[in-house]
Amino acid sequence: MAKKTLNIVESAYRAVMEEQDDTILWLLAAMQGAGAEHTVVLRGNAVNYAVSGQGVPGLTVGEWKQTQAPKMDRDVLDLVEKRNIPVYVVAEDLADRGIDRGDLVPGVQLLSRTALPGLFDEFALVAHW
């Protein structure tokens, strides 16, 4: 049985345009496919990854055009629905940014800051990205 890992993702929108995804969410999805057992907590600016309907035009440089710009809400939904990776969002960090629960993709769960440490005991490893 795989070691259960809690991944607290705080660094947000780091190279997502060049990678066309978030490097950590991508890594966890790939590891899950290899048998790992991950759970994700989005905190800080990363809570915005769960906001539904976001997107950005691809980069254009002269005649070169990016055709597969990242969609972070799609990637969060993919973790929840296809990868069976639970995704929590820190409620206070949402509130600080004026984001309502109804703005989020379905399937993500709210978690308070005070409840977060209580999760740690359930996991063999806690990684803060």
Next chain:
Amino acid sequence: MPRKTLTVALMDPPYESENLTTAFRILDVAARRGYNINVFAYEGASGLAFVRQTPHPNPVHGKNLAEENHPTTKDQVAALLAEAEKNGGKVDWVNCGMCVDERGVNEFVPGTRRGSPADFHAFVEASDNTLVIPTK
């Protein structure tokens, strides 16, 4: 009106931050306006024009090589040079020599060149304005 000259110093490596996307958006506009552009690619940014970058498929996305159409900064550099030339401007893209040696990335997109901090100094002196985008 005389052609404007803009210098941009870059420091971030490819695939590590959003800074380069911002930089390329600015450089693209400058090239479309026909500005002369100087770029000093320092430290990690010296890998931007490394010609052996290769796009890849993305199994997590479920996309093959063509579907993923993964960006490479070498293609963006080449497109920038072409766009500037089309609009009557020119790009002098300098890859910091010691930086590329450290990283083994000393094969460049044609039209870019190896250089040194002295080039950056000369760029600043000759430019209407200089934008520094450092690593944070």
